[in-house]
Amino acid sequence: MKPIRNDEIKSLGDYELMRAEVRPRLMAVKDRRRVRAGGSLTFLFENRDTVWYQIQEMLRIERLVKPEEIRHEVETYNELIPAAGELSACLLIEYESPGLRAVWLRKLLGLERHVRIEIEGAGRAQARFDDRQIATDRISAVQYVKFPLTAAQVRAFPRGAKIVIDHPEYPAETVLSAAQLAELAQDLA
Numbered sequence: 001m002k003p004i005r006n007d008e009i010k011s012l013g014d015y016e017l018m019r020a021e022v023r024p025r026l027m028a029v030k031d032r033r034r035v036r037a038g039g040s041l042t043f044l045f046e047n048r049d050t051v052w053y054q055i056q057e058m059l060r061i062e063r064l065v066k067p068e069e070i071r072h073e074v075e076t077y078n079e080l081i082p083a084a085g086e087l088s089a090c091l092l093i094e095y096e097s098p099g100l101r102a103v104w105l106r107k108l109l110g111l112e113r114h115v116r117i118e119i120e121g122a123g124r125a126q127a128r129f130d131d132r133q134i135a136t137d138r139i140s141a142v143q144y145v146k147f148p149l150t151a152a153q154v155r156a157f158p159r160g161a162k163i164v165i166d167h168p169e170y171p172a173e174t175v176l177s178a179a180q181l182a183e184l185a186q187d188l189a
Contacts, residue, residue, distance in 0.1 A: 041094070121156050128148065
């Protein structure tokens with residue numbers, strides 16, 4: 001997938017005018033790309049459209065208008081666009097109370113070594129985490145995760161896959177639905 005270009009970003013005024021139409025469509029796309037693993041971890045698989053939407057929303061929320069601020073947001077979020085043969089996700093670690101979240105962000109240290117996608121008949125694709133989100137005493141509640149797939153895994157992916165977490169504190173497995181497989185397979189095409 002091609003990265004977002006600065007000239008594709010709408011001004012705050014232009015985006016505000018189109019937001020009522022764009023937002024429901026992009027929220028539906030994000031819903032199709034959301035995969036829950038256990039009770040508290042959610043993978044939001046990113047593509048070019050979801051990244052463009054995230055940039056626009058961040059500019060809107062933070063009221064960013066300077067060219068250098070926009071360029072920084074575009075560069076930052078472009079890291080989430082999957083490369084060829086790759087799936088890319090924001091992993092959200094969600095706990096209701098700040099106290100419970102703080103406990104789990106320490107308990108989940110090492111998570112980056114315990115997440116993979118198992119593809120039916122084609123083996124495992126180990127997750128690659130962005131190490132900037134991991135400290136020595138805790139991990140961040142938002143992780144950027146990439147799953148590089150081999151050519152054989154890309155071909156097999158639409159037939160079936162599941163996300164597996166084998167962390168000692170948080171074991172979980174989620175089989176991707178046919179709709180999720182079809183949606184994510186587009187990223188691999």
